[in-house]
Amino acid sequence: MSNSPSLLAMFKFVFGKVLTRRWLLILNVLALTVITLLQFVVPQIEQYIIDKIIPQQNYTGLLWAIGGLLLTALVLGVFNYLSTYYMSVMSQNAITALRNQLYQYLLKLDTTFFESSKTGDLMTRLTSDINNLQSLISANMLNMVGNLFTFVGVLALIIYINWQMALAVSLTFPLMFLVYRVFRFRIRSAFLHARQSQARMSNQMQQTLTQIDLIKSFNSEQTEAGRFEKLADTNRNDMITAGRNQAIFSPLIDSLNYLGIAIVLLLGAYFIMKGHLTVGALVAYLSYVGMVQSPIQSFTRLLNQLQQASVSYGRIQSVLDVTPTIVNVAEPKPFPTLKTGIQLDNVTFTYPTTRGKDDPTVTLNDVSFQIPYGQTTALVGQSGSGKTTITRLIDRFYDLDSGQITFDGVPVTQIDLSDLRQHIAIVSQDIFILDGSIRDNVLYGRPEATDDDIWQVLELADLAAFVRQLPDQLNTQVGERGVKLSGGQKQRLSIARALLKDAPVIILDEATASLDNQSEKAIQHALNNLLQSRTSLVIAHRLSTIHDADQIIVMADGHVVERGNHETLLAKNGTYTALYNAQFE
Structure with a gap:
């Protein structure tokens, strides 16, 4: 993507949304046409009063002329109102459509994109950058289009009236x-730096406000305030630089306009003294010169907005230029009815951020094993051995470098992406809780479920008794990131959500790693309910929780080094035994 997108491309992008409701655009164009025509009438009335009515002392004619002038002004006011109002409607419709388009596109992008993007910066693109594009669909902008037609028409008229003065003004x-x-280019560059520094401020705010407990526990309020102050100062300086360029630019344009008027007055006075021009004609001519200069003045006033919009358009387009790679094939297959299970064959994977580098870290290397239907398979190993990566590949957050993952023989890449993820439920140690009610959180994966369904899964998750004693029960607000709940309650809530989804494949990614032993024992019953009669993959930090797993896969440095059940692995006295003994020393 070019760092300097063309204005034409930007207007095509924005007005593509406007043209979805052509009748609004037609109304605005008609109103602007009437306004432009009436602007031609006013100087003619002024000239008629000065050259005809005043010399003749025609009081009746003067009243009629003034009445005509006031009527013209009234009609201009009505049509200006219509133009401004319907432009506002058109602008809001288009901007809402653009914001929805960008948000929906963002949600479709790969996990890799979000791993390399800043949340605050993406929020700025969805809010401030979209708002900046709104200036392109303002009444002033559409008036600019009308003024261009006025410019051509009036320029032809003043050349016809007096070509010498027209040439001098030109x-x-x-x-x-x-x-x-x-x-x-100066103003655009300044606003580009300003938008970048504003995005850095947003990142800082987002990071600190979501990690407020960490900041307070380390007593680092002053440190974070100092960082934000530096970013704010940088943004202030960038905006001042942009303002300084704008402050120089606008007076220069105004001075050139006054130069044009001075030229007309000089030549006009000469032609009046020579008897080639009337005073009324000069007054009308000055009005027409003002109408010729108006589009230029309007454009200079809009330059600030245009440059900000251009910068924002470039930032938005850079997101829309990202092409998702995790997509459906031309004719995707539905998720199969599992009878044999999930098979990993010679799976090799390197994270996209390290691919192509001189020394990339291969996360998984030639990994093969089966997750049998209706059984529990456990993954164990040291941190960084590739356990969580396997779960993300099964859910197709990434595609493999080589090898294959199949569900009853159907490659994961051939299965409809939405259908695949609908049939897999994940409960991880990183619990994602919505800022809403208990009902909202449980219903997240299955919004059509009833309250009876919710209570049923809350019972299975050992959370029903707690919820029933709350004053608002299912309507209880849990707060941002579930701050009103304990760690165990949040974990049970995520288990209830997975239960309600009723997926045939369950993945537990160290679901109890952050809990104490007492909480873990209390939740284990809920987990057993979740895993019952399902094909499950469990990543376990505490090996005591997987004694009953049908098979245990032991990982080390991206390889499978051992497999078997708890007893057979202990008998081997290998890697699993070393891990197990280390936890009970």
Whole structure:
């Protein structure tokens, strides 16, 4: 993506949303046409009053002319209102559509994209950057289009009236264009730096506000405040730089406009003294010159908005240019009815962020094993051995470098992505709780379920008794990230959510690692309910929790080094035995 997207591409992108409701655009164009035509009438009335009515002392004609002028002003006001109002409607519709498009596209991007992106920066693109594009669909912007037609028409008229004065005024236009060319790049560069520093501020705010407990526990409020202050100062300086360029640019354009008016007054006065022009004609001519200069003045006033919009468009387009790679094949298959289970054959995988480097870390290397249907398979091993990576590959957050993962013989890449994930439920040590009610959290994977369904899974998750004693029961608000719940309660809530999803494949990724022994024992009953009659893969930190697993796969450095049940692995006196003994020394 180019760092300097063209204005034409930006307008095509934005107005593509406007054209979905053409009738609003047609109404605005009609209103602007009427406004433009009426603007031609006012100078003619002024000229008629000065050249005809005043010399003739025609009081009746004066009243009629003033009445016509007021009526014209009234009609202009009505059509300006219509144009402004319907432009606002059109603008809001288009911007909402753009924001929805960007948000939906973001949700479809691969996990790799989010691993390399800053949350605060993405939020800025969805909010401030989208808002900046709204200036392109404002009444001022559409008036700019109308003013261009006015510019051409009035320029032809003043050439017809007096070509000498028109030629003299036109000499200022190349100077304006030159000033615009010089400052366009300066202002855009300044606003680009300002948007980048604003995104860094958003990242800092997002990071600190979501880690407030860490900040307070380490007494680092002053440190974080100092970091934010530096970022805020950088953003202030960037905005001042942009403002300084704008402050130089606008007076230069105004000075060139006054130069044009001075030229008209000079030549007009000369032609009046020579008897070639009337005073009324000069007044009307000055009005027309103002109408010629108006589009240029409007454009210079909008330059600030255009450059901000251009920067924001580039930032938005850089997201839309990212192509997801984890997508469905041309004719995806439904998730199969499991009878044999899940098979990993010679799976090799390196994380995308390290691929192609001189010394990439191969996370999994030639891994093969089966997760039999209806049984519990446990994965154990030291941190970094590749356990969690296997679960993410089964759920197809990434695609393999080589090898294959199949569900009853159907490759994971051939299965419809939505259907695949609908049939897999994951409970991890990183518990994701919505800022809503208990009902909202349990229903997340199956929103059509009833309250009876919710209570049933809460019973199985050993959480029903706790919820019933709450004043608002299912409507109880849990707070952001579930701050009103204990660790064990949040874990039970995530188990209830997985139970309600009723997926045939269950993945437990160290689901009790963050709990104390007492809490873990209390939750183990809920986990047993969850795993009953399902094909399950369990990553266990505490080996005491997997004694009853049908098979245990032992991982080390991205390889499978041992497999068997608890008793047979202990008898081997190998890696599993070493891990087991280390926990009970």
